[in-house]
Amino acid sequence: MRVLRTLIFLGAVGAACDETLPPRGQVLVYLDTDATVSSSDGTPGLFDRVLVEVFEPGATAPCSECSRELALDAEKLRTKTFSFGFLPPPRVLGYRIRLRMFRSVGLGTPRAASTVELVGYLPAVGEDGIVSITASFRTGDVGKPQGTLASPIVFTDGPPNASAVGTWPGAREVPCRGEVPGGAVCVPGGAFFMGDPRVSIASDLMGGASEHLVVLSPYFLGDHEVTVAEVRSSGVASVDSRGRSTDPTDDSADPLGRCDYTSVAGAWDDRPLDCVSWQLASKYCQSLGGDLPTEAQLERVASHAGSTLWPWGDDAASCVDIVAPDGGGCREDASLDVETRTLPSVAGAVPRDVVLSSDGRIADLGANLSEWTADAFERDDGTCWKEALLRDPSCKAATEVRSIKGGNLLQRVVDAAQVRRAATAKDASFGYPTVGFRCAWPAR
16 A cells, blocks of 8 residues: 655645555545556556546646656555555545556556546545545546546545456457468457557558557457468469469569569469459458458557567567568568569568467568558548547548558568558559558457
């Protein structure tokens, strides 16, 4: 239990970590939540910090030294020991407290879309004795503040009967059902924060800095980017009267060609397919009973459920770790350079761009090729992304601009952050030498 001591005459919160409350009148505030939160043993949760601010009667700014930021601890919540004391002057009404439970991601400032905010009254106290209250954060209130300084809510009297930590249904891990498609890995259902404020957005054709609490149903995700041979054998390619594929683009006879698809078996069959349209990529996945993954489905895996910027963590990988050049163009990999072409590497050929799960490994989510998603592209402030809490989001906006995720072999490593969303050109029927795809399937 933390004790927030008052300063003389000010009722301000001061620094202390005593285990017992002093003998004068005080408010003992217990915190509880139904969210999954971080633990002292390092187990991550949806939220990891709480900002406490106390306001004197009539004030619109916290009183001097009245702010404290606390690290959430799931075990202390479960044992009903996550609490602190406040010592206001006796018999004074009108003190209010603002509590913000938030996701920090290395940043100390709460952001509305990843914060559950409560503003409530602090009860008056006598000369001595303890008045206990419980403030409960509900995950479903993320992005929707409860109470204001002008109209505070009333907290529950007394300590919590039993902690609700971790009981929010959206965060429950839902196992996959059904047969796992070949070359796919189960991704259990559950909740994560999509987006990251650390991502730089350089143009209107990018997004991903805004945050959303996303609940996903379980799904199967392809463990590699679809290869040249897999598309050719499926028979979905569009061919011209001479039998040469036009989608994916077969420019193998062009000495200045940039694509890796060949209409007949060749040396590049095991490489991830590029120069394929969004339409044909969708058609291929649908022919297998699936579809292109949504932005949220790709990001959940690549960001380790919203806990990292890249599949390999928060440190920017060097160009020798993933299939992408550094800002200085330091990659010199003969397997990528074929005559005039720079082709993607075979799946999983580099050590760090691999996500491991209990069911297998998923390769090249950070780079190699950027990947088509099922979503239309909208900016962070678009209609598809206006809500703080989203369930199985898939943007169906009336536009031909499609969203792609991940970096690629011609892009700087810093641009490989999977949480960044990027738009393609308006003609989604065009194939790009830096864009491929993988498939996803429902698992419920």
